[in-house]
Amino acid sequence: MDYKNYIASKLNIDGVTSEEIASLIVTPPDNSLGDYALPCFKFAKIMRKAPNMIADDLAKNYVVDDNITKVIAVNGYLNFTVNRTAMVTNTINKILAEGENYGASNVGEGKTVCIDYSSINIAKPFHIGHLSTTVIGGALYRIYKFLGYNTIGINHLGDYGTQFGKLIYAYKTWGNKEEVEKGKIKELMRLYVKFHDESEKDATLDDKARNYFKLIEQGDEECVALFKWFKDLTLTDVKKVYDDLDITFDSYNGESFYNDKMDVVINELNDKGLLKESDGAKIVDLESDGMPPCLILRSDGASLYATRDLAAAIYRKNTYDFYKCLYVVAYQQNLHFKQFFKVLELMNKPWAKDMVHVAFGMVSLEEGTMSTRKGKVVFLEDVINKCVEKAYAIINDKNPNLENKEEVAKAVGTGAVIFGALSSSRIKDIVFSYDKVLNFDGETGPYVQYTYARCESVLKKAGEIGEYNYTNLLPIEYDLVALLTKFPQVVLTASEKYEPSMVTRYAVDVASCFNKFYFDCKILGEEENVKNFRLALTKATKTVIKNALSLLGIKTPEKM
Numbered sequence: 001m002d003y004k005n006y007i008a009s010k011l012n013i014d015g016v017t018s019e020e021i022a023s024l025i026v027t028p029p030d031n032s033l034g035d036y037a038l039p040c041f042k043f044a045k046i047m048r049k050a051p052n053m054i055a056d057d058l059a060k061n062y063v064v065d066d067n068i069t070k071v072i073a074v075n076g077y078l079n080f081t082v083n084r085t086a087m088v089t090n091t092i093n094k095i096l097a098e099g100e101n102y103g104a105s106n107v108g109e110g111k112t113v114c115i116d117y118s119s120i121n122i123a124k125p126f127h128i129g130h131l132s133t134t135v136i137g138g139a140l141y142r143i144y145k146f147l148g149y150n151t152i153g154i155n156h157l158g159d160y161g162t163q164f165g166k167l168i169y170a171y172k173t174w175g176n177k178e179e180v181e182k183g184k185i186k187e188l189m190r191l192y193v194k195f196h197d198e199s200e201k202d203a204t205l206d207d208k209a210r211n212y213f214k215l216i217e218q219g220d221e222e223c224v225a226l227f228k229w230f231k232d233l234t235l236t237d238v239k240k241v242y243d244d245l246d247i248t249f250d251s252y253n254g255e256s257f258y259n260d261k262m263d264v265v266i267n268e269l270n271d272k273g274l275l276k277e278s279d280g281a282k283i284v285d286l287e288s289d290g291m292p293p294c295l296i297l298r299s300d301g302a303s304l305y306a307t308r309d310l311a312a313a314i315y316r317k318n319t320y321d322f323y324k325c326l327y328v329v330a331y332q333q334n335l336h337f338k339q340f341f342k343v344l345e346l347m348n349k350p351w352a353k354d355m356v357h358v359a360f361g362m363v364s365l366e367e368g369t370m371s372t373r374k375g376k377v378v379f380l381e382d383v384i385n386k387c388v389e390k391a392y393a394i395i396n397d398k399n400p401n402l403e404n405k406e407e408v409a410k411a412v413g414t415g416a417v418i419f420g421a422l423s424s425s426r427i428k429d430i431v432f433s434y435d436k437v438l439n440f441d442g443e444t445g446p447y448v449q450y451t452y453a454r455c456e457s458v459l460k461k462a463g464e465i466g467e468y469n470y471t472n473l474l475p476i477e478y479d480l481v482a483l484l485t486k487f488p489q490v491v492l493t494a495s496e497k498y499e500p501s502m503v504t505r506y507a508v509d510v511a512s513c514f515n516k517f518y519f520d521c522k523i524l525g526e527e528e529n530v531k532n533f534r535l536a537l538t539k540a541t542k543t544v545i546k547n548a549l550s551l552l553g554i555k556t557p558e559k560m
């Protein structure tokens with residue numbers, strides 16, 4: 001039962017469609033006047049009447065029934081009271097019947113969404129700065145799938161540039177196979193830093209590096225093999241973190257993949273008269289759009305980040321025919337995306353409007369937590385491991401006899417990192433704090449997981465849930481059910497706003513509402529009718545929490 005649509009279908013307002021009415025209906029935070037409310041202020045102009053008079057008239061003409069039992073007009077609002085007993089039973093039945101599909105839909109059927117996320121750089125550390133793009137992208141990937149979209153996850157690897165020439169020179173000069181195999185990215189980084197130190201003393205090194213890079217581009221066997229090896233090493237190294245975070249990709253086509261796909265773009269820019277010469281370089285002038293020019297070719301003929309992004313966008317459109325193409329990349333790259341989207345528009349690509357930069361803020365570590373590494377890179381893997389260790393200590397302290405403590409600690413520690421990174425609107429900068437994300441009483445992953453385990457424990461003790469016919473609904477019980485009805489809408493809005501934090505916040509709301517219910521209402525000791533209703537409500541809550549957390553890539557241990 002969709003009450004908003006139901007109410008809207010029973011209202012007649014000249015010049016306003018039923019859909020428009022439904023979209024205006026809200027669920028008031030204080031439901032003492034009604035469970036749904038329609039503000040009438042927007043109709044004043046069309047109807048040439050004061051909002052409170054409109055509300056009065058609409059209330060007078062509304063015929064109540066079994067679904068909507070009362071309608072009153074108050075201060076320009078039309079307030080509707082639903083038949084709470086029917087609403088509650090229907091909702092719980094629906095959630096229990098749909099189970100892990102509750103909240104899913106097919107709005108996305110036939111549409112493809114490409115999501116460019118994580119997009120790490122080869123031979124560079126996978127650090128705390130990659131946390132947001134990886135978990136926001138991962139969550140959006142699952143959310144879109146849940147809504148029926150065909151979803152393509154793309155890791156647009158940073159695998160192109162002179163730094164690979166530097167690395168080859170450094171490896172051949174100061175490195176060896178065993179050390180690289182042992183140290184992996186850390187050894188590659190050491191070599192890279194060594195190159196920079198040495199090139200300060202010897203200016204010829206840069207030329208030598210450039211030469212090696214050229215050899216890669218020309219397909220020189222040895223150089224290409226080394227480059228591929230560095231790439232494989234990086235990918236195997238990060239695979240562990242992706243597994244921990246439950247992150248998958250459908251494509252690892254990175255920047256180098258577009259090496260042979262840029263000429264077409266450059267020719268097209270040229271044919272369309274968009275390419276201009278500037279100090280030997282080729283640019284697209286964006287002055288009339290209030291932006292600095294978009295660099296396409298350097299004076300030495302080398303392509304740039306934007307050139308490869310243009311080629312990649314065109315390739316994605318041709319390959320996937322996307323409905324939307326998302327780029328989950330930090331706000332530092334705002335200008336880059338604005339420029340490159342603008343260039344597509346100037347190229348008359350009608351789909352330029354479907355490109356979305358899903359920007360997010362910076363993540364820093366709380367001062368002092370890693371003081372020994374201050375100023376140095378903080379590996380994402382280390383952050384996750386530390387969180388898991390700390391989670392283990394907390395669990396061991398709270399529940400020393402828990403069976404699979406390691407496994408639970410892993411789910412809780414990893415979940416805490418993910419939930420923490422998705423807790424506030426993505427555009428906000430976040431200061432990552434171990435104590436904060438692991439606070440079992442805070443608005444955290446562990447708090448929600450703990451609530452889930454609490455539901456499970458109640459249900460396990462109770463056994464089978466019998467029939468119920470419950471009419472003496474308490475306000476907290478209604479509030480909890482009303483919250484559970486909102487899940488499908490929350491998922492939908494999160495997809496429209498590219499904002500997984502709506503799901504984390506919702507999960508916290510559900511958990512705290514359930515806990516209030518749990519402390520206010522007895523479940524197991526009550527008479528059958530009440531007990532069964534409350535057990536069914538507990539089971540519905542458990543289902544919703546699980547669905548919400550799994551969209552974020554967070555596991556739900558049955559015991560904690």
Ligand code: ARG
Pocket residue numbers: 116119120121156157158309312327329
């Ligand atoms: N590798 C880039 C970086 O670390 C991010 C790439 C984002 N995706 C893209 N298509 N530009 O900054």
